[in-house]
Amino acid sequence: xxxxxxxxxxxxxxxxxxxxxxxxxxxxxxxxxxxxxxxxxxxxxxxxxxxxxxxxxxxxxxxxxxxxxxxxxxxxxxxxxxxxxxxxxxxxxxxxxxxxxxxxxxxxxxxxxxxxxxxxxxxxxxxxxxxxxxxxxxxxxxxxxxxxxxxxxxxxxxxxxxxxxxxxxxxxxxxxxxxxxxxxxxxxxxxxxxxxxxxxxxxxxxxxxxxxxxxxxxxxxxxxxxxxxxxxxxxxxxxxxxxxxxxxxxxxxxxxxxxxxxxxxxxxxxxxxxxxxxxxxxxxxxxxxxxxxxxxxxxxxxxxxxxxxxxxxxxxxxxxxxxxxxxxxxxxxxxxxxxxxxxxxxxxxxxxxxxxxxxxxxxxxx
Amino acid sequence: xxxxxxxxxxxxxxxxxxxxxxxxxxxxxxxxxxxxxxxxxxxxxxxxxxxxxxxxxxxxxxxxxxxxxxxxxxxxxxxxxxxxxxxxxxxxxxxxxxxxxxxxxxxxxxxxxxxxxxxxxxxxxxxxxxxxxxxxxxxxxxxxxxxxxxxxxxxxxxxxxxxxxxxxxxxxxxxxxxxxxxxxxxxxxxxxxxxxxxxxxxxxxxxxxxxxxxxxxxxxxxxxxxxxxxxxxxxxxxxxxxxxxxxxxxxxxxxxxxxxxxxxxxxxxxxxxxxxxxxxxxxxx
Amino acid sequence: xxxxxxxxxxxxxxxxxxxxxxxxxxxxxxxxxxxxxxxxxxxxxxxxxxxxxxxxxxxxxxxxxxxxxxxxxxxxxxxxxxxxxxxxxxxxxxxxxxxxxxxxxxxxxxxxxxxxxxxxxxxxxxxxxxxxxxxxxxxxxxxxxxxxxxxxxxxxxxxxxxxxxxxxxxxxxxxxxxxxxxxxxxxxxxxxxxxxxxxxxxxxxxxxxxxxxxxxxxxxxxxxxxxxxxxxxxxxxxxxxxxxxxxxxxxxxxxxxxxxxxxxxxxxxxxxxxxxxxxxxxxxxxxxxxxxxxxxxxxxxxxxxxxxxxxxxxxxxxxxx
Numbered sequence: 001x002x003x004x005x006x007x008x009x010x011x012x013x014x015x016x017x018x019x020x021x022x023x024x025x026x027x028x029x030x031x032x033x034x035x036x037x038x039x040x041x042x043x044x045x046x047x048x049x050x051x052x053x054x055x056x057x058x059x060x061x062x063x064x065x066x067x068x069x070x071x072x073x074x075x076x077x078x079x080x081x082x083x084x085x086x087x088x089x090x091x092x093x094x095x096x097x098x099x100x101x102x103x104x105x106x107x108x109x110x111x112x113x114x115x116x117x118x119x120x121x122x123x124x125x126x127x128x129x130x131x132x133x134x135x136x137x138x139x140x141x142x143x144x145x146x147x148x149x150x151x152x153x154x155x156x157x158x159x160x161x162x163x164x165x166x167x168x169x170x171x172x173x174x175x176x177x178x179x180x181x182x183x184x185x186x187x188x189x190x191x192x193x194x195x196x197x198x199x200x201x202x203x204x205x206x207x208x209x210x211x212x213x214x215x216x217x218x219x220x221x222x223x224x225x226x227x228x229x230x231x232x233x234x235x236x237x238x239x240x241x242x243x244x245x246x247x248x249x250x251x252x253x254x255x256x257x258x259x260x261x262x263x264x265x266x267x268x269x270x271x272x273x274x275x276x277x278x279x280x281x282x283x284x285x286x287x288x289x290x291x292x293x294x295x296x297x298x299x300x301x302x303x304x305x306x307x308x309x310x311x312x313x314x315x316x317x318x319x320x321x322x323x324x325x326x327x328x329x330x331x332x333x334x335x336x337x338x339x340x341x342x343x344x345x346x347x348x349x350x351x352x353x354x355x356x357x358x359x360x361x362x363x364x365x366x
Numbered sequence: 367x368x369x370x371x372x373x374x375x376x377x378x379x380x381x382x383x384x385x386x387x388x389x390x391x392x393x394x395x396x397x398x399x400x401x402x403x404x405x406x407x408x409x410x411x412x413x414x415x416x417x418x419x420x421x422x423x424x425x426x427x428x429x430x431x432x433x434x435x436x437x438x439x440x441x442x443x444x445x446x447x448x449x450x451x452x453x454x455x456x457x458x459x460x461x462x463x464x465x466x467x468x469x470x471x472x473x474x475x476x477x478x479x480x481x482x483x484x485x486x487x488x489x490x491x492x493x494x495x496x497x498x499x500x501x502x503x504x505x506x507x508x509x510x511x512x513x514x515x516x517x518x519x520x521x522x523x524x525x526x527x528x529x530x531x532x533x534x535x536x537x538x539x540x541x542x543x544x545x546x547x548x549x550x551x552x553x554x555x556x557x558x559x560x561x562x563x564x565x566x567x568x569x570x571x572x573x574x575x576x577x578x579x580x581x582x583x584x585x586x587x588x589x590x591x592x593x594x595x596x597x598x599x600x601x602x603x604x605x606x607x608x609x610x611x612x613x614x615x616x617x618x619x620x621x622x623x624x625x626x627x628x629x630x631x632x633x634x635x636x637x638x639x640x641x642x643x644x645x646x647x648x649x650x651x
Numbered sequence: 652x653x654x655x656x657x658x659x660x661x662x663x664x665x666x667x668x669x670x671x672x673x674x675x676x677x678x679x680x681x682x683x684x685x686x687x688x689x690x691x692x693x694x695x696x697x698x699x700x701x702x703x704x705x706x707x708x709x710x711x712x713x714x715x716x717x718x719x720x721x722x723x724x725x726x727x728x729x730x731x732x733x734x735x736x737x738x739x740x741x742x743x744x745x746x747x748x749x750x751x752x753x754x755x756x757x758x759x760x761x762x763x764x765x766x767x768x769x770x771x772x773x774x775x776x777x778x779x780x781x782x783x784x785x786x787x788x789x790x791x792x793x794x795x796x797x798x799x800x801x802x803x804x805x806x807x808x809x810x811x812x813x814x815x816x817x818x819x820x821x822x823x824x825x826x827x828x829x830x831x832x833x834x835x836x837x838x839x840x841x842x843x844x845x846x847x848x849x850x851x852x853x854x855x856x857x858x859x860x861x862x863x864x865x866x867x868x869x870x871x872x873x874x875x876x877x878x879x880x881x882x883x884x885x886x887x888x889x890x891x892x893x894x895x896x897x898x899x900x901x902x903x904x905x906x907x908x909x910x911x912x913x914x915x916x917x918x919x920x921x922x923x924x925x926x927x928x929x930x931x932x933x934x935x936x937x938x939x940x941x942x943x944x945x946x947x948x949x950x951x952x953x954x955x956x957x958x959x960x961x962x963x964x965x966x967x968x969x970x971x972x
Contacts, residue, residue, distance in 0.1 A: 045505070045600055047588070057427035057591070070592045072600055080929035083936075088504045103931065170817045177904040179721075179929035201722070205931065208720035213821060213915050214904030215613070216925055222615035227794065228820060242429040243615045334429075383863035390760055393752020397839050398769060400832040401776040404787045456683045463680035472685070479688045485954040486947055487893025489920045493927055493943045494694040497701065520687055550676030578780020581895035581920070585928040605782045609896060612786040620790060627783045634778050 048081015048094030050217040079179015096181025098281030115298040118337040120260035122247040124240040132246040138193035147211035174224035174233030177214030185297035264293035265337035273342035317361040412628025438607035448512025453519030461527025484521035492582035508601035511587025526568025530561040574637035580605035702940035726938035733908035734916040739891040742830035750838030758846035777836035785900035821903035834887035845879030885957030895920040
C-alpha cells in the first residue's frame with residue numbers, strides 16, 4: 001500500500017486542481033467548466049495604465065457589486081494597454097498616452113478614445129528633513145531628470161527655496177521601466193518646456209533616460225522613491241498622497257508656483273474642451289491659466305469601435321457610460337479631476353459609435 | 367636533522383589543516399545563514415500578517431487596507447493543476463518511449479531537446495507561451511500559464527521517468543517477455559510498477575519546482591482580482607500576486623506579500639516533505 | 652519462426668495482437684516524446700521570426716550597441732548582455748567557495764547529527780521560489796546594503812571604479828548577492844553528493860600515509876570529485892543566467908554597462924519581464940524577441956560547454972589513470 005502513497009497524493013492534488021480548473025488541455029474531453037459561482041457569466045478584461053489604477057480599482061470594485069459584472073483590470077502600464085488591445089487579448093485597453101497617428105494605423109481596426117478622468121503627474125521626493133511643497137521651475141525639473149542637478153543643495157534648487165536648508169544628499173532619479181502613459185505626459189511636458197530635453201531625450205511612452213533607477217508602474221516608481229533617501233520620481237498624485245510622500249510645487253506657464261491638487265488639475269483640464277472637441281487626444285500639458293498645474297493629463301480607455309461580440313460589447317458600453325457619469329463622483333476623493341461637462345458630451349457622442357455589426361451598443365437614454 | 371624539519375613542516379601542516387577545516391565550517395555556516403535570515407523574515411513577518419481574511423477575501427482596491435489572496439491561492443492550484451496534467455502526461459509517456467526504445471535513432475535527438483528545454487530560462491518560456499497561446503486565443507488565460515509551466519515540468523519528468531525505468535533490472539523485463547507478455551504489457555505491468563516510486567518522486571519535485579515560478583506567468587496567466595475557475599480567463603497566482611504587492615509602495619500590500627510568501631513557502635515545503643516520504647517509502651520496500 | 656506462425660493459429664492471433672498493441676504503444680509514447688520536440692522547434696521558430704526585424708535593422712550591432720532608445724527606435728542589447736554575464740560571474744565568485752566549503756563540511760567534517768538537518772536546510776533553500784528571495788532582497792537586504800555597506804564603501808573607496816557611483820541600494824551588488832544565495836544550494840547539494848561518492852579507500856589511503864585531514868581532502872578527495880563539482884558550478888551558472896524575478900526586483904533596471912558594483916544595471920531576463928508585454932513599437936517588440944533569443948542562445952552555449960567540459964575532464968581523468 002505504501003508505494004501507492006505518493007502517487008495517490010499526487011493524483012488527488014491534480015484531480016482537485018483539475019476539478020477547479022476544468023479541462024486541462026486541448027486533448028482533454030470538454031467536460032465543461034463549472035459556471036462561475038455567483039456573478040453572472042460575463043466578465044470583462046482590461047489592462048493598461050497604472051496612472052488611474054487607484055480610481056479604476058475602486059470603480060470596478062463598486063461596479064461589480066452594483067451591477068454584477070466583474071471587470072478584471074490589470075495595471076501593466078499604458079504601453080501594455082495599447083499592445084494588448086492591438087493583440088485583442090483584452091476587451092479594453094487603458095492608456096494615458098493617446099494613440100499616435102502612426103499607432104492608430106497599426107491597429108487592426110478603428111479605435112475610440114474615451115477620456116475618463118484627468119490627473120496630475122507630481123514630482124514626489126524623499127529628502128530627509130525637507131519640507132513638503134518644494135518649489136521647482138521647469139528648468140530645475142529638466143535639470144534633475146537630465147542628470148545635471150546632482151545634489152539636493154544645488155544652487156538652482158536652493159535659489160527657488162531660500163527659506164529651506166537642503167541637505168548635501170545625492171539626487172536619486174526614479175523613472176518607469178515599462179511603457180508608460182505617465183512617462184508620456186511627463187516627457188511631453190519636459191519637451192515643451194526644455195529644448196535641451198527635447199533634443200537629448202524626446203517624448204514617448206518609454207524613453208532612454210539619461211539617469212536614474214527604473215521601477216515598474218506608478219507603484220514601482222513610488223516604491224523606489226519611498227525606499228531611497230534622496231529619491232525623486234514622477235508619479236500620479238494619488239500614489240504620492242496614499243504613501244505620504246512629499247511632492248513639489250511646479251512653476252506653470254503663467255509663472256505661478258502651483259501645488260498639484262484636484263483643483264489645479266481641474267483648472268488645467270477646464271480650458272481644454274475646445275481642443276478636445278477637435279481631437280480628443282489633445283495634450284493639456286503646460287496649460288495656460290494662473291491656477292493650472294502644468295504636468296496634467298487625461299487618461300483614456302481605448303476600445304474598438306466595432307465590437308466582435310454583442311453581449312460583451314453591450315456590457316462594455318454600459319460600463320463606460322457608467323464611468324463617465326456615475327463614476328466621476330469617486331474621482332475627487334482619490335485626487336483625480338472629474339471630466340469637464342463638455343468632455344462628457346464628447347464622450348457620449350463617441351460611445352454612440354460603439355457597435356456590433358452596425359447595431360449600436362449603448363442603451364439609448366429614455 | 368630531517369626529523370626536525372619534519373616536525374616543523376608538521377606544525378605548519380597542522381596549522382594549515384586547522385585553518386582550512388575552520389574555513390569549511392565557516393562556509394557551511396555562511397551557506398545556511400541566508401536561509402535562516404530569509405526564513406526568519408518570512409516566518410515572523412508573514413505570521414503577523416496572516417489571518418483568516420487572507421484565505422477568504424478578495425484583494426481590496428488600491429490603497430484600501432485589508433483583503434486577502436483567495437483568488438491567488440486557488441488560481442495557483444488551478445494553474446499548477448493544468449501544468450501537472452500536461453507535464454506529467456507528456457513527460458511520463460515520452461520518458462517511457464525513451465527508456466523502452468533506446469536504440470531508436472530519434473532517441474538521442476529527443477534527449478538533447480529535453481536537455482535544451484530544461485536549460486531555457488523560464489522568462490523565455492513565458493515569452494513563447496505568450497506568442498503561442500495568448501495571442502492566438504486572444505485572452506490571457508490559466509491555460510496559457512499552465513502550458514508555460516508545463517514547458518518547465520516536461521523535461522524534468524521525462525528524464526526522471528527514463529532514468530527510473532532504466533534502473534529496473536533487465537531480468538525483470540526479460541522474464542515478462544519470456545512468459546509471452548507483449549512489450550506494452552511488460553512495460554505497463556512489470557516495469558512501471560517497479561519504477562513508480564522514483565517517477566512519483568520526480569513528479570513531485572517538478573510540481574514543487576513550478577509552484578513557485580513567477581516569470582512564466584507574468585504574460586500568460588496575468589492576474590485577476592476576482593475568483594476565476596475558467597481556464598480561458600486571466601487568473602491570479604500566488605507568485606505573481608506576491609511580486610505585484612512587493613514592488614508596490616503600500617505597506618499593507620507588503621504585509622500581504624509576506625503572508626503570501628509564507629503560504630507559498632509552506633506549500634512548497636509540504637511538497638518537499640511528501641517527496642521525502644515517497645523516497646523513504648521506496649527505501650523501505 | 653515461420654513454421655510456428657503457419658501452424659499455431661491461436662498463437663498467430665496473439666502475436667498479431669502483440670504487434671498491434673506494441674505498435675500502438677510505440678506510436679503513442681513516441682508521439683508524446685515528439686510533441687515536446689515539436690513545441691521546442693515551434694517556439695524557436697516563433698521567437699526567431701518575431702526577432703527578425705531587429706536582426707535586419709541592426710545586424711550584429713544589436714549585440715554590441717549600448718543605446719536602448721524606444722523613442723528613436725534604436726536598440727542595442729549590450730547593457731543587458733553585460734548585466735546578465737557580470738551579475739552571474741559575481742554570483743559565482745561569491746557562491747563557489749562558500750558552496751564547495753559547505754559541501755566539504757557536509758561530506759567530510761560534519762558530525763552525523765548535524766549533517767542531516769544542514770542538508771535539509773540547504774535543500775529547502777533551493778526550493779524557495781525566486782519571488783520570495785526578491786521580496787526579502789527588496790524589503791530587507793537592499794535597505795541594509797545601502798546604509799551599512801554601500802554608503803561606507805562609497806565614502807571610503809568612491810574613486811575606485813568598482814565602488815564609484817552613489818549608494819542606491821538597488822544595484823549590481825544587490826543582484827549578485829541575491830543570485831549567489833540562490834545558486835549556493837545547487838552547488839552545495841550537488842558537490843556534496845559528488846564528494847560522498849568518492850570511495851572510502853581514497854581517504855583511508857591518504858590518512859594512512861600520514862596526511863592531515865585537510866591534505867586528504869585537498870589531494871585525495873577533491874581531485875576525485877573535480878568533474879562533478881565543475882558540473883555543479885556550471886549548473887548553477889545556467890540558473891543564474893536565466894534568473895528573473897529576484898534580480899528584476901533588486902538590480903535597479905538601468906540599461907547601462909558599468910563595472911561598478913554600486914551602479915544599477917539590467918539583465919536580459921529583467922528587461923523581458925518589464926517590457927515584453929508592453930512594448931508598442933514593432934521594432935521594440937522585435938528587439939525584445941531578439942533579447943529572448945540571445946538569452947536562449949547564451950544559456951544553450953553555456954550548457955553545451957558544460958557538457959563538453961565535463962566530458963573532456965572525465966575523459967582526461969580516465970586516460971591519465
